[in-house]
Amino acid sequence: MSTSKFEQACADYAEARLAVKKATLRIGAYFDECTRANDDSRVNRKGGQYSHVSQVLEWEVDDHGNESTYTAAERDEVLAECPGCQKAWQAIQARREWRKKFGIAKRRITLFGNQILAAREEPEPEIATCGCGATGEVNYDDGTERRYYCYSALSMCSP
Numbered sequence: 001m002s003t004s005k006f007e008q009a010c011a012d013y014a015e016a017r018l019a020v021k022k023a024t025l026r027i028g029a030y031f032d033e034c035t036r037a038n039d040d041s042r043v044n045r046k047g048g049q050y051s052h053v054s055q056v057l058e059w060e061v062d063d064h065g066n067e068s069t070y071t072a073a074e075r076d077e078v079l080a081e082c083p084g085c086q087k088a089w090q091a092i093q094a095r096r097e098w099r100k101k102f103g104i105a106k107r108r109i110t111l112f113g114n115q116i117l118a119a120r121e122e123p124e125p126e127i128a129t130c131g132c133g134a135t136g137e138v139n140y141d142d143g144t145e146r147r148y149y150c151y152s153a154l155s156m157c158s159p
């Protein structure tokens, strides 16, 4: 079975959507494995359980107001203390990629949708003026002249 670009875009959309959902569930389960999971003395910025991932995502502000984050090496060191957070971190990175793919698929589908809508629009009828001044849709075309005749009693109103 060959797949059209439209079908492919729909499949990409559904696949990415599901992957994001699954990753979110997995991340939640991994956080339950965090060695800090039962320590409710500290919460993260979102008010949730403070984990090793919360720690590496923290911004540190020095006395001069300069912000700094963990370097990759510092981050890996903290995450190495907790297998749950290590897996959660990897799943978060994977989810980020799937979210990107989801966004791209969504934009493609919107683009295709807009193309379909544009193609569906009827072309504007061609309007011309009769000799008497009445206007209407072109109803005469002899190959050189395209015009509108209103077919009233006046001689100028019919060919």
Ligand SMILES: [Zn+2]
Pocket: 033, 034, 035, 036, 051, 052, 053, 082, 084, 085
């Ligand atoms: Zn942890």
Ligand SMILES: [Zn+2]
Pocket: 130, 131, 132, 133, 134, 149, 150, 151, 152, 154, 156, 157
């Ligand atoms: Zn006329």
